[in-house]
Amino acid sequence: MAIPVETFFLAPDGQGTLQARIQQMVAEGILSGRFRRGEKLPSSRRLAHHLGVSRITVTLAYTELLANDYLSARGRSGYYVSENAPEPPAFDAPRRGEDQVDWTHAIGQRFTGAVGVSRPKDWARYRYPFIYGQADPQLFDHANWRLCAVQALGVRDFAALTRDYYDQDDPDLIEFIVRHTLPRRGIIAKPDEILITLGAQNALWLAAQVLLTQRRVAAVENPCYPGLRDILQQSRCHMVPVPVDQNGLDPDALPDESDVIFTTPSHQCPTSSTMPLDRRRVLLDRAREMEALVVEDDYEFEMSFLKPPLPALKSLDTEGRVIYVGSFSKSLFPGLRLGYLVGSAPFIREARALRASVLRHPPGHIQRTAAYFLSLGHYDSLIRRMSKALHQRRRVMEDALARHGLEIAGRGAHGGSSVWMRAPEGVNTEVLAERLRARDVLIEPGAPFFSEAPAPRNFYRLGYSSIPVERIDEGIARLAQELAALG
Template structure:
């Protein structure tokens, strides 16, 4: 690796000859660890021009450093940091500079302290990862994704790779969403009614920013996706939680003053309840009576492996009242961060302008790669393969749960990738989670999904998207033993 010439500079206050200053500058770089063994220095000509000194001065300094074994010379290649150069000394980091700013007063708004939990980044090293939303390397179609990425890097896609779309999106991706993805959900939309986002969470944030103010009210499901609640609380709107039942959000319980209703009808997050068709129609009727908008997060409709999913709320909407949120991040891989918003032109126009002022647009290369992956049929194959594997894993998990007498609180009628669980009332699943990690088991405590201060702590979510079938029974056995131990201590 070559050391950039811009790394070198002479301090104005330095003393001694120019040759001595250059020697000291390079030696300090090596001793501090900034310059590593084997790294190539700029040529004497380039270094002299950069520092504004004569080339002979630089050459003499480099020769002296070579004599002291800081540098090594290679024929016709230049100078490199010597393999025998002195090692950087081990030392503790210097104390941070004093911060005299009173940040409690300087911060205009705070975004920390939300409900979104921290998940372990090293989840894959756990033998029993019942963790939601991560990619199983055994299922991901890495070869075809790489092929599509290389295709998107080709000369004919140079514009898609390098262009600043400003507030627009890759036309190939938009075309696929409009002509293939949305019609499968019964939705017909024009290109100017579709906006690509950095995942569903970004879509929800844009929606909240455009629709909600401090004087408006949002109705949310309880429990619900914790990141959505964080987003809405940051918008400073009034928040009205509505308890869900076995069929999802009950329209008759919606508060009259709600301006925007957020719902996950396909697979309610996190209970997995699926809203029946009759209730979907009732929700549209109730929203019309309230003159409210509906934001439909079509969460996990792709993994409906037990039967075909019901029509999207958006497909039943005849008034433009429903705003639809979709995502490729969960079904392809979460690091993709690619989703989309579908809504009336006036709404999408404002979201587009807001997105442009914050992040312009999702990277063009990512959009074009995804467009190829979708249009060549790889996405459909991946979803089918996931559905087949998830069906087997779910069957194994349900058998293991039944064998150990663990209580299921909710499971997807159409499929999904997780099961919502309930422990006895006095059990704190946050504590159980900490104990289970010592046995290599990861679960997801359920209390962050609930609204309010007095949240039930005995719910938890078990995902089967990232754990092989043969490990599920043993992992469930660990959970059952830990719960039995906790139950015995509390009895």
């Protein structure tokens, strides 16, 4: 790789001869790690022209660096950073100037410090990864996704690839959602009632920003998705945790002052409980009494392999109170970051304007690729293949858990890809997770999902979307052994 000549600058207040300053500039680039072994330097002619010095000055500097083994010469090819050049130091190289900004005072609002679910970046190397929400490379349809991406790059779709939609979205993707995706959930919507987002997280953020103020009250499930709790804290609204039971959010526990209710009725996060149809109707009646809005995160409805999913809360809504959040990222792959909001036109208009001011729109190429993948039937085939595999994994998981006497605290009545677990009282699942990691097993401690402090420490989640079926039994056996060792 060649080092761009534009990265070379001579400090106007530098000391010493031009030759020494050029020599020092190159040496500092190597010692700081900016220039790496084997990379090609600009020719002496190009660097001299760029710096406004004579070519002989650059040549002499290069020759001195060559003698000190910082550089090497390759015939007529030019100068390269030597394979014997000094290694950059393990510590951060000193900067030219110290930061003089008092960031504790300058930062007006803080977003760090949130407690979320974490997993090792190298989770795939663990033999027993009971983690949630990651794509299984053995199940994903690489070949057809690649073909759809190539098709989206074609001349016929040049406008979809390159144009600035400003606040609009790919019409092909919107049409598919209107005609195919939403009707499967019992939802009828018009194009101006749909907004494409960068995944469900972005959709929830847009909804919170549009609907909430510092004076409004948001009711949120407890336990719940930690990312939603972070979003609501950033909005500075009044957040009220509402307990969930085996049927999800309890409408009778909602505070009367609630302005917006956030719920995951299909597969409650993280307990996987499913809200029955009667409770869904009661929740809508309760929202009507309070004149509250409901934000329905309908994630994982596609993974209903035990029995068909119940109608979405949005499909039962006759007053426009429900704002629906859907996502393709969970069912395709997390890195896709593609979701959508469905709501009344006045709400979508505001969310569209907010999205345009922040990021314009999700990339056109990604939207068109997804539109092809969906419309050509590849998505439905993938869902069928995933459902079959998850069904088998869940059966093996439940058999192993029963055989080892481990307690299940919640599981999806219709399917899903995880099981909510309860360890014996006194067991800290964060400690358990660390012990298991040393044995090549990954689990997710449950404390980050709870709103109260101190949070219960004996809950944990086991995902089965990323672990081969033949490894589940041994992974559960190791989990049981560590639980026994903890008491």
